[in-house]
Each structure stands twice: as C-alpha cells, then as structure tokens.
Amino acid sequence: MAVQRFDVHSLAVILPVVVLVTLGLTMAVLNLTYNSYHETKDNVEVKAWWDGDHADIYVKINSKKLLPATIKIKEYVEEKKVYQPSKHILCSLTVDSTDKPLLVTGAVTSKNFEVEVLTPQKNLVFKVRLR
Amino acid sequence: MKNRIPRRRVGGKRKLTYLRKVKHFLWIIGPGIIAGAAGNDAGSIGSLASSGALYGCSILWALLLSLIFSYFIQDMCVRIGIVSGKGLVEHARERYGFKVGFIFLLAFLAVNFATIVAEIAGMAASLELLAWVAGFYVPYTVLAPILTVCVWIFLLKEGYGPIERVFSIVSLTMFVYVAVAFMVKPSPEEVFYGSFWITRKLTFDYLVYVSAIIGATISPYMQFYLVSAIIDKKVRVKDILSERIGSALGITISGIQAFAIVIVAAYVLFPRGIAVETARDVALALVPFLGFSAFTLFSVGFFASSLNGTGVIISSSGYSFSEFFGVERGLSKRVREAFTFYLMFTVCFMIGYGALIFGVTPIQAMVYSMVISFILSPMVVYLILRVSNDREIMGEHVNSPIIKLVGWIIFVVLLFLDAILLADMVTAYIWQP
Numbered sequence: 001m002a003v004q005r006f007d008v009h010s011l012a013v014i015l016p017v018v019v020l021v022t023l024g025l026t027m028a029v030l031n032l033t034y035n036s037y038h039e040t041k042d043n044v045e046v047k048a049w050w051d052g053d054h055a056d057i058y059v060k061i062n063s064k065k066l067l068p069a070t071i072k073i074k075e076y077v078e079e080k081k082v083y084q085p086s087k088h089i090l091c092s093l094t095v096d097s098t099d100k101p102l103l104v105t106g107a108v109t110s111k112n113f114e115v116e117v118l119t120p121q122k123n124l125v126f127k128v129r130l131r
Numbered sequence: 132m133k134n135r136i137p138r139r140r141v142g143g144k145r146k147l148t149y150l151r152k153v154k155h156f157l158w159i160i161g162p163g164i165i166a167g168a169a170g171n172d173a174g175s176i177g178s179l180a181s182s183g184a185l186y187g188c189s190i191l192w193a194l195l196l197s198l199i200f201s202y203f204i205q206d207m208c209v210r211i212g213i214v215s216g217k218g219l220v221e222h223a224r225e226r227y228g229f230k231v232g233f234i235f236l237l238a239f240l241a242v243n244f245a246t247i248v249a250e251i252a253g254m255a256a257s258l259e260l261l262a263w264v265a266g267f268y269v270p271y272t273v274l275a276p277i278l279t280v281c282v283w284i285f286l287l288k289e290g291y292g293p294i295e296r297v298f299s300i301v302s303l304t305m306f307v308y309v310a311v312a313f314m315v316k317p318s319p320e321e322v323f324y325g326s327f328w329i330t331r332k333l334t335f336d337y338l339v340y341v342s343a344i345i346g347a348t349i350s351p352y353m354q355f356y357l358v359s360a361i362i363d364k365k366v367r368v369k370d371i372l373s374e375r376i377g378s379a380l381g382i383t384i385s386g387i388q389a390f391a392i393v394i395v396a397a398y399v400l401f402p403r404g405i406a407v408e409t410a411r412d413v414a415l416a417l418v419p420f421l422g423f424s425a426f427t428l429f430s431v432g433f434f435a436s437s438l439n440g441t442g443v444i445i446s447s448s449g450y451s452f453s454e455f456f457g458v459e460r461g462l463s464k465r466v467r468e469a470f471t472f473y474l475m476f477t478v479c480f481m482i483g484y485g486a487l488i489f490g491v492t493p494i495q496a497m498v499y500s501m502v503i504s505f506i507l508s509p510m511v512v513y514l515i516l517r518v519s520n521d522r523e524i525m526g527e528h529v530n531s532p533i534i535k536l537v538g539w540i541i542f543v544v545l546l547f548l549d550a551i552l553l554a555d556m557v558t559a560y561i562w563q564p
Binding site: 007009010012013016017020021023024025027028029031032049051052053054056087088090091103105106107109 | 259260263268270271272273275276277279280283403404405408409410411412415418419466467470473474476477480481484485487488492493494495
C-alpha cells in the first residue's frame with residue numbers, strides 16, 4: 001500500500017479554506033439559531049430569522065377554522081417612525097391549508113417588523129425584533 | 132448512376148468545408164461573445180437593476196456611453212491578444228518594469244477580489260431563491276460557505292473549461308429581461324432622452340450608480356480575461372477580423388441585455404419606490420409579467436452568470452499572478468510545483484467568502500465591486516491604449532489615428548468621472564456629521 005507523503009504546500013492551500021468555511025458555517029448556524037423569533041398565538045405559529053441581508057418568515061396555521069388566512073408584513077421605517085407594508089411583496093400572501101405553511105424569503109430587509117395574520121375569526125399581530 | 136456519385140461526393144465535400152468554415156468562425160468568435168454575454172455577471176446585473184430601480188431611465192446615458200467605450204476597449208484587447216500573444220499584466224511588467232507592473236497587477240487583483248465577493252454572493256442568493264421556488268428552505272448564509280467549497284474543489288479538479296462551456300449558454304436565460312422589456316411598453320421618448328441626455332443633477336449617490344454601470348459594462352477583469360483567452364486559443368493573425376466581429380457581437384448582446392434590465396427595473400420597481408436590497412428584488416421586476424416562474428428563470432440565469440464570473444475571476448487571478456512572477460502555473464501541476472498559482476486561487480475564494488462573513492451584503496457587494504472596477508478602469512484603459520498604440524508591438528494592427536483619439540477621449544472621460552466621484556467621496560467623508 002502506497003503511503004501518501006505529507007505535503008506542507010497542499011496543507012497551506014487547504015487549511016485556510018477549511019478554517020474559514022468552518023467559521024462561516026458555525027457563525028451562520030449560531031445566528032440562525034439564536035437570532036431568531038418564535039411565537040405561537042391562538043393556533044398561529046410564526047417564526048422569523050435573519051439570513052445575511054434579509055429576514056425569512058415562516059407562518060403556520062394549525063386550525064382549519066382560521067383558514068384562509070391573509071398575511072401582511074409591515075417593516076419599520078426609521079425616518080418616519082412608522083410601520084409600512086413591505087414593498088418587496090407584489091402579490092397577496094395567503095395560507096389556505098394547515099399542512100402547507102407559508103415561507104417568505106427576502107421580503108423583509110429590516111430587523112424590526114410586524115407580521116399580521118388576518119383570519120376569518122380574528123386578526124393577530126406578531127411584533128418581530130431581530131438582533 | 133455514374134454521374135450522380137461524383138456529384139454527391141463533391142456536394143458532400145463542399146458541405147463539409149462550409150460546415151468547417153462555420154465551425155472555425157464560431158470557434159474564433161467564441162471568446163469575444165463569451166466575454167460580452169457573460170460580461171453581465173452577478174455584479175453587473177445587480178448594479179444595473181439597482182440603478183434602474185433608483186433612477187429610472189435617467190441613467191441610460193451612462194449605459195450607452197459605457198457600451199461605446201467598451202466596444203473600442205475590447206477591440207483593442209482582441210488585437211493585443213492576437214498580435215502580441217502576451218497578457219496585459221505581462222505587457223505592464225515588460226513596458227514599465229517590475230514596480231509599476233506590480234501596481235498594475237495589484238489593481239487587477241483588487242478588481243478581481245471585489246468582484247469575486249459579488250459572484251459568490253450571487254451564487255448563494257440565486258440558489259437560495261431556486262431552492263425556495265422548489266419548496267425547500269436553505270438559508271443563504273449556509274449556502275455561501277458550502278458553495279464556496281464546492282466551486283473551489285471543482286475548479287481545482289476540472290478547471291474553468293467545463294463551467295464556461297455549460298454555464299455561458301445557461302446564463303443566456305437572463306435574456307428573459309429582453310422579452311419583459313417589451314412587455315413593460317416603455318415610452319420611446321423617455322428611453323431616448325434617458326439615453327442621450329443627462330437629465331439629473333450629478334449628486335454623489337447618482338454618481339455612485341453611474342460609476343457602477345460604467346464599471347459593470349467595461350469590466351476590467353473581462354478585458355484581462357479576453358486577452359488571456361485569445362492567447363490560450365492561439366488565434367492566428369489572419370483570423371483577427373472574425374475575432375473582432377465576435378467581440379462586437381458580444382458587446383451588442385450584453386448591451387441589449389443590460390438595456391433591458393435597466394428598462395424593466397425603471398418601469399416596474401422605480402414607480403413603486405422599490406429599491407433593490409436583495410437578489411430577490413432583482414427578480415421581482417419580472418413577477419408582474421411572468422408570475423412566479425420569474426423567480427425560477429431569474430435564479431437559473433443568475434446562478435449561471437455568477438458561476439461563470441467566479442470561474443473567470445479565479446482562473447485569471449491565479450494565472451496572472453503566477454505569470455507576473457514567472458513561476459509555474461496551471462491545474463495540471465502539483466500544488467508543490469505551482470504553489471503561488473494555487474495560493475492565489477485560494478486567496479481569491481477566501482477574500483470573496485470572508486467579506487460575506489464579515490457583513491458585506493450581496494447587493495452591496497454587487498454595486499461596490501462595480502464601483503471599484505470603475506475607479507480602477509482608467510489605469511487599465513491607459514495600459515491597453517499604450518500597448519495598442521505601440522507600432523513595435525502591434526505592427527500593422529496598431530491603433531489608427533482616429534482610434535487613438537477615441538481611445539484617449541475615453542481615458543480622459545473615465546478619469547474625469549473618476550475624479551468627480553473621488554472628490555465627492557472625500558467631501559462626503561469630511562463633511563459627514
């Protein structure tokens with residue numbers, strides 16, 4: 001069996017990539033785990049987390065009585081000190097099944113926003129603050 | 132019967148010769164077309180869409196101007212590559228000595244490092260979008276390191292060739308913007324005035340986007356790549372006309388695409404006040420016309436463009452750096468033999484991904500990499516001009532007096548815009564409260 005010779009040059013090329021990528025992956029996983037929001041109110045579950053340059057939002061309706069639900073996302077505008085509907089969404093967001101949660105990616109570029117869930121029974125507001 | 136057989140043979144030969152000629156012509160014009168078509172990489176697409184979304188059609192003049200510049204600059208690069216058979220970095224070292232040549236090399240690498248950030252960000256952002264369309268969720272921050280490693284390993288094992296062959300074609304899906312540009316029914320007057328008049332005050336923010344558009348179109352790294360690709364292919368002087376046609380075709384293709392991206396953003400995002408803040412927003416401009424499938428089309432094309440750009444940048448950085456120091460290079464060599472080459476290969480990836488880890492967002496990377504390209508472009512244009520004006524190097528293919536004049540006008544205009552941008556940058560920095 002041939003013995004592979006230890007090559008310091010290969011190591012010098014490979015090691016920095018391994019270190020950097022491991023560091024990046026660890027930071028990404030830690031950020032996604034700890035810099036996240038999770039709340040359940042009246043059978044409506046909302047999760048949100050920060051993914052580099054945007055927030056990803058997950059909405060799940062656990063009761064058929066609350067269907068169909070319309071989702072509205074409002075971002076905080078620092079200059080005006082008000083919440084305004086996200087401009088990054090051009091169509092209406094609806095959830096019409098308890099099996100199919102809604103995942104919105106890249107629709108919010110602010111870390112301070114509100115997710116409004118409008119159902120036939122009641123309207124719920126989730127205030128999200130990410131770090 | 133006897134008469135028919137020779138006729139068929141002659142016809143077959145003629146057909147074969149004709150096919151060979153067409154094939155040869157396509158092979159010759161290939162690098163020019165690729166440099167043009169793939170010139171609209173992640174950085175360019177992001178910058179064009181951001182500019183259109185922020186300033187509407189009033190930024191089209193910058194695009195038209197830069198396309199004209201690009202045509203002349205690329206034509207000079209084609210001739211330099213074929214006639215001299217040497218890369219631009221090598222010319223800089225031979226012409227100005229080691230120290231000045233090294234400054235040119237650093238400028239070239241700075242552009243490459245800035246652009247690679249945009250390309251890696253573009254790959255990750257488009258794959259995140261594609262996965263989302265397919266019903267999977269993979270965060271961008273997790274995709275970026277995984278993609279960095281995968282592309283790094285693939286390029287080390289297979290080189291840029293396979294990526295170029297496949298993804299240059301796939302990146303043409305971005306032509307969907309051309310179709311949508313007709314769907315938005317742009318006003319011909321607005322497009323005309325925007326293309327030929329400066330209708331806005333040259334504020335600092337506006338200038339940043341003007342420079343990003345010029346940087347995106349001229350793409351200094353593409354000029355370096357084009358010269359190297361022509362040398363690699365060993366294109367002969369007798370094929371110079373075909374190669375120049377290829378280059379002009381490439382710029383026309385990329386120009387049409389670039390105009391379409393700005394017009395679509397200007398007519399869809401600008402009136403709604405949507406600033407391009409994520410890669411998803413670039414695709415958003417297509418949604419009113421193509422529905423949800425816009426995300427799929429965009430992410431496939433954007434991924435291909437970004438991967439293509441990554442391959443070009445990484446390969447050209449490794450080759451140019453080793454070429455400058457006259458050391459062994461090439462993926463066929465062992466790491467021990469071509470250590471400098473492999474090191475530069477890796478450093479490029481590390482800078483690209485490292486910037487993303489430490490907080491640079493994809494759209495920031497896309498716009499600012501093009502601004503850096505623009506700031507350094509006069510330096511690159513100066514080198515191209517000096518080499519292509521040199522009769523000793525270029526022989527009968529030296530720049531004609533008119534081209535020389537046009538070349539120097541391009542250089543002066545770029546330098547002037549550069550000076551305004553830099554002066555504004557300094558003023559903004561000093562007066563910042």
